[in-house]
Amino acid sequence: MADLICxxxxxxxxxxxxxxSFKGGFGGDVSNxxxxxxxxxxxxxxxxxxxxxxxxxxxxxxxxxxxxxxxHVQSASGEDTRLYFVFHxxxxxxxxxxRKGSAASRMLPAQVPDDVILNAGMFYTSGINLGVSPExxxxxxxxxQTAQASGIQIAFDPNLRTALWPLDKARQITHEAMRKCxxxxxxxxxxxxxxxxxxxxxxxxxYHDLGAEVVALSLGADGVSVSEGQGIHTIPGxxxxxxxxxxxxxxxxxxxxxxxxxxxxxxxxxxxxxxxxALSTTGYGAVDPIPYGKTYQKEGTSxxxxxxxxxxxxxxxxxxxxxxxxxxVRAGDxxxxxxxxxxxxNGEIEAGGIEAQTRKTMxxxxxxxxxxxxxxxxxxxxxxxxxxxxxxWTFNRVYASYFPNGGPARSTVRSQxxxxxxxxxxxxxxxxxx
Numbered sequence: 001m002a003d004l005i006c007x008x009x010x011x012x013x014x015x016x017x018x019x020x021s022f023k024g025g026f027g028g029d030v031s032n033x034x035x036x037x038x039x040x041x042x043x044x045x046x047x048x049x050x051x052x053x054x055x056x057x058x059x060x061x062x063x064x065x066x067x068x069x070x071x072h073v074q075s076a077s078g079e080d081t082r083l084y085f086v087f088h089x090x091x092x093x094x095x096x097x098x099r100k101g102s103a104a105s106r107m108l109p110a111q112v113p114d115d116v117i118l119n120a121g122m123f124y125t126s127g128i129n130l131g132v133s134p135e136x137x138x139x140x141x142x143x144x145q146t147a148q149a150s151g152i153q154i155a156f157d158p159n160l161r162t163a164l165w166p167l168d169k170a171r172q173i174t175h176e177a178m179r180k181c182x183x184x185x186x187x188x189x190x191x192x193x194x195x196x197x198x199x200x201x202x203x204x205x206x207y208h209d210l211g212a213e214v215v216a217l218s219l220g221a222d223g224v225s226v227s228e229g230q231g232i233h234t235i236p237g238x239x240x241x242x243x244x245x246x247x248x249x250x251x252x253x254x255x256x257x258x259x260x261x262x263x264x265x266x267x268x269x270x271x272x273x274x275x276x277x278a279l280s281t282t283g284y285g286a287v288d289p290i291p292y293g294k295t296y297q298k299e300g301t302s303x304x305x306x307x308x309x310x311x312x313x314x315x316x317x318x319x320x321x322x323x324x325x326x327x328x329v330r331a332g333d334x335x336x337x338x339x340x341x342x343x344x345x346n347g348e349i350e351a352g353g354i355e356a357q358t359r360k361t362m363x364x365x366x367x368x369x370x371x372x373x374x375x376x377x378x379x380x381x382x383x384x385x386x387x388x389x390x391x392x393w394t395f396n397r398v399y400a401s402y403f404p405n406g407g408p409a410r411s412t413v414r415s416q417x418x419x420x421x422x423x424x425x426x427x428x429x430x431x432x433x434x
Contacts, residue, residue, distance in 0.1 A: 002045040002069060003261050005120040006034040007112070007143050008129050009104035009136065010048055011097075012055040012083040015244065015285050025285035026062050027084060028104075029126050029159055032247045032286050036254020036276070038066045040293045042261060045069035045120075047112060047143070049103040055081035056103070062287070072113050079103040086246050086285075093246050097163070105133035109142035121261055122183075123147040124253070126157045127174045131164035141177065148180045155183040155257055157249070160190040167193060175210060183260070184212040185253050188219050200225045204232055214266045216256055216273075218249055226270040233267050236309050236330075238278040247286030252277035254290070311335075311371040317347040317419070327368040335372040335429035339385070340364040341421035349421050354391035357422045358398040365425055374431045376402060381428040384412040388422065395423060 008030025014022045026032075031046065038044045046068055050056035052075050059081065063070040082102035087094045099105070117123055129140040147154050158174045160167075171194050178184055184207050186194075191203045200217050204227045207215045217225045223237040255276040259269035276291050283289030312327035329336045342350035342360035350360040369375055384399075386392060392412070400407065408427075417424050 001043075001119045001121065002116075003043040003121040004034070004037050004257055005045050005047060005117055005123050006030045006037075007047040007123070007125045007140060009099070009102060009132055010046075010050060010059050010081070011099060011102075012058065012081060013086065013246075013286055014083060015086040015246065016088060017284060022085075023284055025287055026059060027247065027286040029128055029157070029247075029250050030124065031059070031063075032250035032290070033124060033157075033254040033257070034068050035062070035066050035287055036251045036280075036290045037258040038068050038254075039290055040255055040258035042254075042258040043069075045072060045116065047072045047116065049074045049076050049079070049107050049111070051075070051079045051081035051103040052077040053081055055083065072116055074103075074107075074111065076103040076106070079106065086244070088244065093244060099132065102132075105136050107136050107139040109139050112139050112143050112146070114146050117143055117146050117152060118150050120147075120152055122153045122155055122257065124155045124257060126159040127170070127177070128159045128161055128164070130173050130177060131161060131170060137173070144177055144180050153183065154181040155185065155253070156181040157185040157187075157253055158190050158194055159187075159249075160193055162193070170194065178207065179211050181212060183214045183216075183257070184210075185216050185249075185256065186218070187249055188217060191217065200234075201232060214260075216252075216266065216270050218252055218277075224252070224270050224274050226266050228266050233270075234309070235267075235271055235274050238275060240278050240282050242278075242281040244284045244289075245281045246284075247290070248277045248281050250286065251280040251290050255293075312368065317343065320347070328371045330372055333430060333432040335369075335374055335378075335431055337365065337368045337427040337429065339383075339424045339426040340368060341417070341419060341424045343419075343421075349419060354388075354394050354422050355398055358395050361421075361423055361425050362399070362402050365427065369427070369429065372429065372431060374429050378429045378431045379408040379427045380430045382408055382410040383426045384410060385415040385417055385424040386412065386422070387415070387417050389414045391422060 010028035010031040013025040013027035017023050034044045034046055050059055082099040085096040125140050130137045195203055195206050197203050204215045208229055215227045221237045223235045225232050225234045252273045256269045256273035259272050279291045280289045309330045310326040317323050325338050327338055340361050342357035350357050
């Protein structure tokens with residue numbers, strides 16, 4: 001049984017390089033997703049048709065090298081594997097397709113191996129297949145219905161191509177398919193056109209209302225917003241020396257689905273996929289730059305967070321005074337915890353001496369760490385301010401009880417604290433993304 005079954009149209013790719021030459025490669029959104037998932041270790045199989053030509057042979061060679069099961073890919077004698085060109089300018093990348101009449105576009109529902117879908121861990125397809133041709137649309141709808149009827153989880157990227165069909169028709173047919181899908185992976189620009197909505201929050205809510213359990217909305221260079229219906233988490237984009245963003249969304253989808261199949265954790269899966277997709281833009285072509293898992297999980301120092309992420313809700317102190325700072329901020333692989341005092345939920349300072357206040361301050365510190373999925377063990381450096389130096393030894397005894405295996409680096413100074421507290425503690429944390 002395959003972890004992931006992918007159905008779609010594969011294409012041969014020709015990418016214009018800066019020196020004027022063309023680099024041959026491979027494309028087709030669903031094939032790209034299959035490669036990305038396979039490079040993370042997922043067991044992947046493809047359902048499609050290719051022409052009985054050299055382009056089709058090259059695609060089979062790719063899938064063999066990547067360990068993708070292509071037993072259910074039909075070679076159609078006398079039909080063609082089609083292709084597309086990628087050009088670049090100051091506005092980004094642009095596609096010119098020569099796909100009409102491809103072997104994949106002629107796939108019929110009767111040619112879909114239902115038994116393969118029924119034995120899959122997950123089924124994946126995209127909106128492109130619904131717009132390429134009436135035949136491929138029917139085959140894709142049949143596959144989705146087969147998976148849904150048997151309780152197979154379905155993942156779907158609307159991947160809007162207005163050159164293939166009118167927007168109104170795309171909206172109607174795509175959203176009808178998405179009602180049957182539990183995981184949806186739209187890009188922001190596509191989603192804005194399809195839904196008529198603008199903000200990520202509105203779009204995510206729309207797709208949850210359609211029935212999606214998990215929504216991972218790609219924001220391009222700004223990262224991704226992910227939701228399982230219990231709130232939206234936005235993961236900042238990462239900075240790389242980007243050369244070509246062709247296939248970055250497909251790369252994200254493949255890494256996300258591979259990770260989600262293992263962990264069922266949408267947020268962690270999106271964090272991994274966000275990093276991997278960014279790294280895929282550093283080379284040319286849709287497939288060659290797709291990273292293997294170890295590349296960005298263990299050697300992620302080549303990427304840095306594009307912007308900081310403020311963690312935690314706005315809070316108030318005593319008397320309802322607003323606290324104009326975040327409890328925690330993530331900047332790349334580091335997390336910075338604001339100074340914590342013995343403040344209770346109502347904004348008042350914990351009554352009692354240094355022992356009681358130290359315990360409450362440490363509780364607040366741990367709560368702030370949890371906002372970034374960190375613990376005391378992740379702290380690299382602590383800063384401590386004591387109002388009265390005579391409290392040092394009592395503070396030290398209580399503080400040490402939270403670090404039975406030895407504490408992080410620390411500085412401790414005497415200072416007049418701005419509120420009526422006896423101790424304040426901040427922290428610098430090292431917790432690599434992914």
